[in-house]
Amino acid sequence: MRMFSATLLLSLREIRRHLLRSFLTTLGIIIGVASVVVMVTLGRGLTVSVQEQVSGLGSDVFIVFPSRVDPNIAPAPFDEDDVRAVEAQIPGIQYVAGTVTSPTIAFHNGQDWETTVQGGNMDFFGAQSINVSEGRGFNPTEESRGDSVCIIGPTVAERIFVADEVLGEQMRVGSISCQVIGVTEERSGASSGPGQDANDVVYMPLKTVQRRLIGARNIQYFVIKYDPLYSSTSIAAQLDDLLRERRLIQRNEDPDFEVLDTAQINETVSTIFGTMTLVVAVIAAISLLVGGIGIMNIMLVSVTERTREIGIRLAIGALAKEVRLQFLTEAVVLCCFGGLVGIALAFVLSILIAAAVDLPFIFDPTINVLSFVFSAVMGMIFGYYPAHRASKLDPIEALRHE
Numbered sequence: 001m002r003m004f005s006a007t008l009l010l011s012l013r014e015i016r017r018h019l020l021r022s023f024l025t026t027l028g029i030i031i032g033v034a035s036v037v038v039m040v041t042l043g044r045g046l047t048v049s050v051q052e053q054v055s056g057l058g059s060d061v062f063i064v065f066p067s068r069v070d071p072n073i074a075p076a077p078f079d080e081d082d083v084r085a086v087e088a089q090i091p092g093i094q095y096v097a098g099t100v101t102s103p104t105i106a107f108h109n110g111q112d113w114e115t116t117v118q119g120g121n122m123d124f125f126g127a128q129s130i131n132v133s134e135g136r137g138f139n140p141t142e143e144s145r146g147d148s149v150c151i152i153g154p155t156v157a158e159r160i161f162v163a164d165e166v167l168g169e170q171m172r173v174g175s176i177s178c179q180v181i182g183v184t185e186e187r188s189g190a191s192s193g194p195g196q197d198a199n200d201v202v203y204m205p206l207k208t209v210q211r212r213l214i215g216a217r218n219i220q221y222f223v224i225k226y227d228p229l230y231s232s233t234s235i236a237a238q239l240d241d242l243l244r245e246r247r248l249i250q251r252n253e254d255p256d257f258e259v260l261d262t263a264q265i266n267e268t269v270s271t272i273f274g275t276m277t278l279v280v281a282v283i284a285a286i287s288l289l290v291g292g293i294g295i296m297n298i299m300l301v302s303v304t305e306r307t308r309e310i311g312i313r314l315a316i317g318a319l320a321k322e323v324r325l326q327f328l329t330e331a332v333v334l335c336c337f338g339g340l341v342g343i344a345l346a347f348v349l350s351i352l353i354a355a356a357v358d359l360p361f362i363f364d365p366t367i368n369v370l371s372f373v374f375s376a377v378m379g380m381i382f383g384y385y386p387a388h389r390a391s392k393l394d395p396i397e398a399l400r401h402e
Contacts, residue, residue, distance in 0.1 A: 025298045026338030028291025029378065033342025033371045034349065036281050036288070040367045041350040043277025045359040050269050060228045061127060062239065063260040065221035075256050077218035082246060086222075090238045092230030097124035098219035100209050106152075106202055107172040111160035115153075117173050117202045119209030127225040130198070135167045135182030138205055146207030151182040155200035173202050176212050232261055288374070291338065292382040299331050299386035311393065324391035331383020332376055339375030343368050 066075035080098060087096040099120040106113050121143045125132070132151060142149050150173060157166050161180075169180050187198045210217055226235050236259055249255050313323060347363075354361040 021298065022334060022337075025294055026291070026334050026341070028287060028294045029335050029338030029375050030291075030342040030345065032285060032288030032291050033339050033375055034346040036285050037343060037346035037367055037371055038349050038353070039280045040277055041346070041362065041364060042353060042359065043273055043280065044362045044364060045354055047270060047273040047277075048362060049359050050273070060226055060232070061262045062224040062226065062232075062236065063221060063262070064224065064239070064243070065258055065260075067256055067258045069254050069256045076247065077216075077220070078222060078257075079217060079219055082243070083219065083222050085242060085246060086224060086239065089242055090235060092227045092235055093224060094227055095123040095127040095225040096222060097121055097127050098206060098222040099124055100206065100214050100218070100220045102174075102209070102213055104174040104202070104213070106156055106160060108160040108169065109162075113156060113159040115156055115200050115202055117204060117209060117213060119204055119206040119214075121206055124206075124223065125203075127223040128198075130187070130203075131185040132182040133185040135180070137182060143205045143207070146205055146211055148176055148178040148208060148212075149181045149205065150178040151184060151203040152180055153184050153197075153199045153201045153203075154186045155197065156202055157183050173204065174213055176204075176208070178204060178208075232263060236261060288378060292335075292378040295331055295334055295379060296382040296386060299327060299383055300389070302330070303327065303386050303390045306390075307393065314393065320391040324387045327387035327390045328380065328383050331387065332379035335375045335379030335383075336372070339372040342375070343371060 064078070066077055068075045078098065083096050083098045087093055097120055099118055101116055101118045104115060104117045106115050122137045124130075125137060135151070137151065138149065141147070150171070152166070152171075160171070161169065166180055166183055170177055171180055172178075184198075184201075184203070206219075224235075224239070226232065239259060240255070243249075243257055244251070244255060247256060314320070346368075351361050353359075
């Protein structure tokens with residue numbers, strides 16, 4: 001232990017004697033470690049961001065919407081009977097709800113705001129895990145009659161209402177005047193549908209939107225929340241069979257509908273972004289190899305410069321393993337210093353870049369520790385040959401070196 005402490009002090013002294021050269025030597029390690037950590041951190045943030053948006057559609061949820069088989073023929077829409085058939089005939093279903101959406105302009109007290117109106121019932125709220133934080137939801141009577149009531153998202157409330165003066169107020173949604181009965185809970189990274197921000201939506205009973213805004217009883221898509229104790233694969237197969245039967249589509253024909261499973265989407269997103277992050281990190285890690293070669297190069301130069309010093313140490317009784325340990329320690333210390341600086345630089349860069357591109361910053365201690373350990377291992381690998389070469393010098397020849 002005493003020998004290692006003395007060797008470490010000698011290594012630090014030698015590094016300090018050539019401080020600028022030591023810093024430039026570790027620059028490759030610094031850049032390599034910083035690149036790997038930044039890439040992995042941003043990759044994790046991007047994965048979480050996309051998963052949050054998918055989760056806004058609800059967990060354990062199928063989303064079913066019509067698709068176009070023939071590019072010249074519009075897809076056949078769904079109706080309420082399709083929704084009721086799914087609810088009645090497929091076990092394990094907790095909520096089934098159809099919905100329609102339409103861009104609109106909301107007016108209140110001289111303020112207007114471009115938003116989206118979405119028709120649905122409280123089953124739709126349950127399927128998409130939408131909570132009403134203020135006021136109440138729709139009651140069965142309002143849903144069945146298609147009353148002019150609405151529940152607004154927090155963005156709409158902020159844009160056209162005065163704080164604490166929302167519930168009970170009358171507002172106009174397109175050509176419809178409605179009473180605000182509730183405000184939804186803010187949903188981070190959520191989406192109520194394709195291209196929609198769930199915090200910037202006006203929710204109204206489905207029949208109200210169908211009759212007074214859309215002018216049709218069609219359903220654009222419907223959501224199905226299932227019991228997680230049931231197999232999603234089994235439910236998807238039953239759903240496919242039922243909709244093919246109702247829409248008169250044979251098994252050998254392409255369906256004119258699509259079923260999205262949010263659980264599978266999340267899994268796919270994790271796999272894709274995980275693979276992309278790994279590939280980018282491996283590419284960035286190449287600079288670590290370049291940095292390691294730089295360490296070996298400067299250590300070989302150091303051995304040449306200190307040949308007489310090595311000869312004197314060997315001549316007065318120093319063991320070859322002690323000389324080898326000193327040079328190996330210098331290489332490892334240089335790489336560890338580069339690793340620490342690289343991690344600190346990556347921490348700052350990750351925060352700045354994540355804020356600039358609006359991604360969550362997720363600190364991953366594992367990748368930081370692994371990067372530091374890997375940089376230390378690089379010091380051992382690339383420092384071993386110069387250290388071994390120094391230990392094998394002949395004392396007499398070393399003392400003659402000019």
